[in-house]
Amino acid sequence: MPDELLDRLRRFSTDYFPQYQAQFQDLVAHGQHPSTLFIGCSDSRLVPYLLTGAGPGDLFLVRNVGAFVPPFDGSAGYHGTAAAIEYAVLALSVQHIIVCGHSHCGGIRALYAEPPPDAPHLRSWLDLGREAVLPVQPGPEALRRTEERSVLIQLERLMDYPMVRARVERRELALHGWHYVIEAGEVNVFDVSTGRFVAATLAGHSGTGPYAAAGPEEPYFNEIDPAWAPVGHREAGG
Numbered sequence: 194m195p196d197e198l199l200d201r202l203r204r205f206s207t208d209y210f211p212q213y214q215a216q217f218q219d220l221v222a223h224g225q226h227p228s229t230l231f232i233g234c235s236d237s238r239l240v241p242y243l244l245t246g247a248g249p250g251d252l253f254l255v256r257n258v259g260a261f262v263p264p265f266d267g268s269a270g271y272h273g274t275a276a277a278i279e280y281a282v283l284a285l286s287v288q289h290i291i292v293c294g295h296s297h298c299g300g301i302r303a304l305y306a307e308p309p310p311d312a313p314h315l316r317s318w319l320d321l322g323r324e325a326v327l328p329v330q331p332g333p334e335a336l337r338r339t340e341e342r343s344v345l346i347q348l349e350r351l352m353d354y355p356m357v358r359a360r361v362e363r364r365e366l367a368l369h370g371w372h373y374v375i376e377a378g379e380v381n382v383f384d385v386s387t388g389r390f391v392a393a394t395l396a397g398h399s400g401t402g403p404y405a406a407a408g409p410e411e412p413y414f415n416e417i418d419p420a421w422a423p424v425g426h427r428e429a430g431g
């Protein structure tokens with residue numbers, strides 16, 4: 194039986210690596226200095242390098258089910274995504290953090306179903322998206338809105354990381370909320386000024402997260418259409 198993975202590894206060494214050899218060796222000699230932390234769903238159809246045109250050394254990547262950001266609680270534990278956020282901000286000094294959800298997300302759809310009983314970690318992980326759930330039947334439109342609302346919730350949770358908040362308020366770090374529509378080949382970027390996601394092909398920027406455009410004292414949900422704001426912020430958003 195052919196070993197397809199082995200074939201691909203060999204192809205990397207013989208066909209692809211030579212094209213990038215100088216770049217990789219430079220990245221080893223001088224270290225990595227990625228400008229961007231990309232937090233994306235693990236979905237195989239989401240290909241960050243294709244979307245962003247990034248190459249070696251460009252993206253510090255974290256992927257998990259749903260593109261969720263765990264809360265900053267400072268507790269000891271095996272918090273892979275939280276550790277990556279701390280490392281990207283404190284050690285790598287990234288200037289951008291992208292949270293990228295996508296259409297047809299199984300993690301978001303699972304919020305409307307009972308998770309498998311033998312998946313305790315998945316069950317608790319999905320809690321990080323529950324605030325995005327709408328009190329409706331999960332049709333295509335509701336799922337799309339849930340996916341987008343979840344992106345906003347994760348951005349907001351990012352702002353609870355002290356090192357993120359401090360840098361965003363100093364304008365050293367920008368947060369970007371993206372929703373990738375797989376079948377359309379379009380990334381919709383969150384526009385804080387309108388509280389809407391807008392197609393990147395029509396947008397004037399690559400997605401403005403919570404505090405990149407607003408002053409540090411201005412809660413960004415004030416300007417968001419209440420229909421799009423996460424449930425917990427509708428009242429506060431006034």
Ligand SMILES: [Zn+2]
Binds near residue numbers: 234299
């Ligand atoms: Zn997904």
